[in-house]
Amino acid sequence: MVKAKKLKNNVKNLKTVSINNLSHFYGKNENKKQVLNEVNLNIDKGELVLLKGPSGCGKTTLLTLIGALRTCQSGDLTVLNNQLNGASRKTRQILRRSIGMIFQGHNLLRCLTAEQNVQMGADLIKGLTYLQRREIARNWLSAVGLEEHHKKLPNDLSGGQKQRVAIARALSANPKLLLADEPTSALDSVTGREIVTLLRKLAKEQNCSVLMVTHDPRITDMADRILNMEDGKIYGAHSELI
């Protein structure tokens, strides 16, 4: 209980994502393979950062570590003022409530309508009534341009619409950090830019940091910083400002 309260306070005092000499390995003994090689990275509050790099270079592993989905093996990782080295399962679970995640495969719940899917994110906010949570869901759906589709099931939505529902769901939980894996890959250029504009607006207005893995050249001009990753190392982490 005390730990959870402390964590909540830490989230309130959020400053940055801080990574020092982070390494990560898969497999054991002779099959052991290093995917992250002493990565160093800082993300400031309200910053929109793009992460680029070839397949298998370690981008997704980095996202899962920052998203508190995996345990750290080596180096220091601090997310929203929470040291994740040796963090318990419970600590990581509570921290994840402050991190919004947008997956490439949408991962919407097929049995829920667009509105209900978004509300699953809002349901994580404590102290709100059902109607308030539904209102939040509707507002975010409206923000991504899907207010007319709120009763539709995922199977009745196009790929782009599903992606926008997934984005609305991630945003509805009022995150302090947003991790996105190719969020615009299924969207046309206009919608893609609209979504990134929305994410950028959120980053600036709500001091929400955004780390986005993308290969989409149409949106690179909207980032505060672009990082290149190769062979488990990040290049241009502190310098390449747009």
Place this chain on the structure above:
Amino acid sequence: MSFSFIKFRKIPLAWLLLTRQPLRLAVAIAGISFAGILMFMQLGFRDGLFDTSVTIHKLLDADLVLISPRSKSSISMSGFPKRRLIQTLAVEDVEKTAPVNLNYLLWRNPENLKTRSILALGFNPSDSLLLDEGFSKKAYKLRNPSRVLFDKLSRPEFGPIEEWFLSEKKVETEVAGKRVIVEGLVELGPSFGADGNLITSRETFLRLFPANPPGSIEIGLVKLKKGSDPEVISRILNNSLPNDVRVLTKNQFIEFEKNYWKNSTAIGFIFSLGALMGFVVGCVVVYQILYSDVTDHLPEYATLLAMGYRLKSLFFVVAREGFLLALFGYLPAYFSGQILYSVIRSSTKLPIIMDADKTILIFVLVLVMCMGSAAVAMRKLVDADPAEIF
């Protein structure tokens, strides 16, 4: 109250997960209902057996019952000397006694002339045999030889006796190859041991069954004076009478019969095993449904974990699915059970009833079945790795 409901209301995820595939849900409900019906039928037959086996025992007008120690049940009664019953009158608390002969005889159906075994009770018409108040009037008619009272709840294979009797037609037939006349109707009811019953005088009984020694009886009924304790008198009589007779209270006599069916035959075990089979079938069906449901939705559960939902919350979702399945599966089983009990009652005359004990017991079994299967299916949830969904 309604405000609180709205405030704490959540998206009914378990319900939506279950109803997303209506066909699968229908199969699950059918499977659980089938298991429930199987349990209703097996336990119904078992309880029916135990209840019907003591129908006549319950109707006997007695506080104590004397039987031979060699008797095992009403289908296997041995005789003992009638004088043992007379000896009980030496005890001050004994008010009156009634000797009863009991055996299976062959009844000829007067319509198609086929024979069938019937349970015959012989007693002195001046004695009180049954608790039924109107019975003594009917018993009076048995003073004439070769007269019998026929149990109108007997199975129809004995012939249209009630119909003929009520139409004031003289009902005449043969019992053990000797002519008898039906002088009246009684209501006793068939049991697993006897498809039908008749009551006659001891005199007629001995004529129908001449091998039975006149001084031997199968049951001795003892009526005690008001305020006497049957347990105490039973102990006194058991100590004072020779070992060729055993004294039981009426309740002990009922239990004696029930215990025979429970312990000395495989019938009780068979029906309990049948109910267990229903339970196991239900467990397998529910487990299959919930396991495939969890497997199908594993990426979605992993997404919820990635969003910050607790594993415990997801366990509750599966548990609620189990509860909903129990509820939806039980209701059709209950109503089908009612209909089937009614069909069995009318076709077999067995008193199979849907009592509160059975209703609650089977609901609890269905609930345990569904929640237990849900608990096993939950193990699959641990495989939901949120890191794998990126």
